Amino acid sequence: xxxxxxxxxxxxxxxxxxxxxxxxxxxxxxxxxxxxxxxxxxxxxxxxxxxxxxxxxxxxxxxxxxxxxxxxxxxxxxxxxxxxxxxxxxxxxxxxxxxxxxxxxxxxxxxxxxxxxxxxxxxxxxxxxxxxxxxxxxxxxxxxxxxxxxxxxxxxxxxxxxxxxxxxxxxxxxxxxxxxxxxxxxxxxxxxxxxxxxxxxxxxxxxxxxxxxxxxxxxxxxxxxxxxxxxxxxxxxxxxxxxxxxxxxxxxxxxxxxxxxxxxxxxxxxxxxxxxxxxxxxxxxxxx
Numbered sequence: 001x002x003x004x005x006x007x008x009x010x011x012x013x014x015x016x017x018x019x020x021x022x023x024x025x026x027x028x029x030x031x032x033x034x035x036x037x038x039x040x041x042x043x044x045x046x047x048x049x050x051x052x053x054x055x056x057x058x059x060x061x062x063x064x065x066x067x068x069x070x071x072x073x074x075x076x077x078x079x080x081x082x083x084x085x086x087x088x089x090x091x092x093x094x095x096x097x098x099x100x101x102x103x104x105x106x107x108x109x110x111x112x113x114x115x116x117x118x119x120x121x122x123x124x125x126x127x128x129x130x131x132x133x134x135x136x137x138x139x140x141x142x143x144x145x146x147x148x149x150x151x152x153x154x155x156x157x158x159x160x161x162x163x164x165x166x167x168x169x170x171x172x173x174x175x176x177x178x179x180x181x182x183x184x185x186x187x188x189x190x191x192x193x194x195x196x197x198x199x200x201x202x203x204x205x206x207x208x209x210x211x212x213x214x215x216x217x218x219x220x221x222x223x224x225x226x227x228x229x230x231x232x233x234x235x236x237x238x239x240x241x242x243x244x245x246x247x248x249x250x251x252x253x254x255x256x257x258x259x260x261x262x263x264x265x266x267x268x269x270x271x272x273x274x275x276x277x278x279x280x281x282x283x284x285x286x287x288x
Contacts (some may be wrong), residue, residue, distance in 0.1 A: 001210035002064035002218070002281050010160060010277070013207035014152020018200070021144030023050070024115075028141065032134030069283035070215040079288035084220040087287055088213075096212055099273045100225040104209075106265025107202060108233025110171065113258030114198050115140075116237045118191070121251040126182060136191040143195030151203040159277045160208040161270040164201050168263040171198030175259045179252040198259065201266065211276035214286035 004012045030046060038046075074080045081087060088097040119137060122128040155163035174197060177190035205226070213221035240254040 001207050002066045002215075006278055006280055008156055009207045009211075010155030010163065010204060011149065011152040013155070013205070014148040014150070014203035016206050017202050017204075018145040018148030018152075021141040021148065021195075021199070024144070025138050025141035028134045028137040032131045032138070035130050066215055066281050066283050067219075070285070073283060073285055074216065074288055077285065077288070079285055081216040081288050084217040085224060087217050088221055088224065093213070093217070093287070096274070097221065097225065099269050100209065100212055100221070101228050103266060103269040103273065104205075104225050104229030105232040106229075106262050106269060107205070108229040108262075109236055109258055110168070110198060110201065110262025110266060112233045112236035113240070113255050113262055114171075114175075114194065116233075117240050117251050117255060121179075121255065122187070125250040125252065126184075126187075128184075132184075136188045139188075139192045140195035140199055143192060144199040147196045147200040148203040151200050152207075155204045155207070155277065159275050160204045160211070161273065161275055163204050164208075165267050165270050167197040167201045168266040171201065172260055172263045174198065175256050179256045179259075198263070201263075208276060210281065211279045212274065215281065215283060216285065216288050218281075 001009060001013065027043070027047065031043065035043065087093060115137075119133045122133045122136075123130075151163045151167060154166075171194060174190055174194050178187045178194065181187060209222045209225060210218060236258055240251055240258060243249065243254040243257075244251045
């Protein structure tokens with residue numbers, strides 16, 4: 001994001017983030033075709049292989065010029081930020097950090113409410129086979145790739161926040177159509193449609209997180225805000241399963257509640273957050 005022109009940064013952000021849909025689609029295809037032969041352990045080892053790309057990145061991808069120049073200025077002026085995490089919680093950045101954390105936590109809650117237990121719901125609650133389970137997940141994620149790019153384009157024209165607020169709100173309206181029915185056609189059609197909205201809410205995460213923080217603390221801020229959100233997301237399958245088993249209601253209603261909670265949090269946090277569309281990411285020292 002530090003290297004991409006501001007005029008189309010939202011679109012590129014959508015392509016970058018939406019690429020997870022390609023990986024997820026491939027995993028669902030492999031699941032439908034090979035799970036009965038290789039089991040979860042085989043799926044796990046196949047999932048590890050793409051991590052080897054880090055060797056290419058580390059060797060061949062250059063640091064962004066903005067970051068390099070910022071570091072040079074820090075050393076030249078002897079104003080190095082040695083503990084950037086602390087800076088995130090000081091006056092001037094605190095409110096921005098907290099709303100970014102709220103937004104990311106809500107985003108993870110929504111995502112895991114949509115996808116984490118969906119396959120389990122179809123298998124355990126509705127008794128569908130792995131091949132049938134893989135079908136809506138496959139097409140959901142193909143649409144995620146296409147429409148995160150679309151919402152990224154929207155982000156460059158209407159603003160970063162509206163490119164996430166609109167699909168979040170629509171996601172709540174779609175969820176009952178595949179969660180509160182046993183009709184397979186409705187489930188498949190509505191869940192695939194959800195890929196256009198709830199599954200594509202994340203188009204602006206790379207660019208919006210990057211644009212919200214100064215260069216001196218940007219990498220730390222992105223890592224911290226994103227991964228504290230992942231902690232909340234990690235609890236979602238546990239909580240959904242608890243309510244499903246404890247109250248004997250299945251996974252559909254807990255998934256719907258999680259969808260409403262996550263999407264509502266995204267909308268609320270973004271409404272009180274700054275708009276950053278068109279912002280230039282500069283090398284100047286801002287917090288050092």
